[in-house]
Amino acid sequence: MQYEGVLTKMQTEFGNPIQYYLVFEDSFLNVNQLLDKNIEFNFLGYQCLNCGKKKKIFRQGFCYECFYSSAAVGDWIMKPELSTAHLGIQDRDLAYEEKVQLQPHIVYLAxxxxxxxxxTRKTQVPTRWIDQGANEAISIVEVPNRYLAGITEVALKNHYADKTNWRKMLTNSIEHVDLIAERLKLENLIPEEVKEYFYLNKSDLYEMRYPVLHYPTKVKSLSLEKTPNFSGKLTGIKGQYLLFEDGTVFNIRSSEGYVVSIAV
Structure with a gap:
């Protein structure tokens, strides 16, 4: 079968294992059903996820102009501590920023x-953790806005990483850590204005099971711009990555806005 459309991040459904879907304008594909089968990708061009124009993608599925003008990619997205909607101060579009920033947010360990x-926003639990390829995750605090979550994250960055080592994640080279015990160490590390929201006794440990037949020992990343035609046997899905038998891994999230055809 042949599918064609603009890549966006795979939609997920929490289960055992997690279910993954590639969604296009007129069709969708359950990626789990392709495990142990050959898939062919052909790169056809670009389409900005914001303006819809066939312009080269700059970052996060957006063309250059949209990346620097859309409220959906303001600096506060990557740095929540820069959020200002709770003060009524606009970055690019106050109505949009109030909608996103002024809602319950979770600070977590993954x-x-x-x-x-x-x-992450509370509505994105556990989707955010699945997208990161976390094996386990646990909430630390639930706060009423993005700013409070941001300053909590900043305080904890002195003690924990804030980025995923994607190579370790994809080879499943992960040490076991008791996240419930780890959370108990944190109450005195978070800002005073957030301590009332600390999850001291709540048991909400999430465990994620991914559809992976076997993990690679070494990985090499696929770029459709450098390799516009790729074919391989799918052996796993984790985070937003497709894992292939030869160790090639394809990050769907970083390829948003790319127009492709997929033969399965």
């Missing part, structure tokens, strides 16, 4: 390579 700290 085990995807080593223990990392991160921030």
């Amino acid at each position: 085990l995807s390579s080593e223990v990392k700290v991160g921030v």
Whole structure:
């Protein structure tokens, strides 16, 4: 069968294992059903996820102009501590920023390579952890806005990583850490204005099971710009990556806005 469309991050459904879907304008594909089968990708061009124009993608599925103008990619996305909607101060579009920033946010610990700290909207649990390829994750605090989550993350960055080592994550080279015990160490590390939101006794440890037949020992990343035609046998899906038998891994999230055809 042949599928064609603009790549966006795979949609997921929490289960055992997690279910993955590639969604296009007129069709969708359950990627789990392709395990142990050959898939062919052909790179056809670009389409900005914001303006829809066939312009080269700059970052995060956006063309250059949209990346520097859209409220959806303001600096506060990557650095929540820069959020200002709770003060009524606009970055690019206050109405959009209030909608996103002024809602419950979670600060969490996740085990995807080593223990990392991160921030997500409450509505994105557990999707955010799945997208990162975390094997386990646990909430630390639930706060009413993105700013409070951001300053908590900043305080904890002195003690934990804030990025995933994608090579370790994809080879499943992950040390075991008791996240419930780890959380108990944190109460005195978070800002005073956040301590009332600390999850002291709540048991909400999430465990993620990914559809992986076997993990590679070494990985090499696929770039469709450098290799516009690729074919390989799918052996796993983790995070937003497709894992192939020869050790090639394809990050769907970093290829958002690319127009492709897929033969299965």
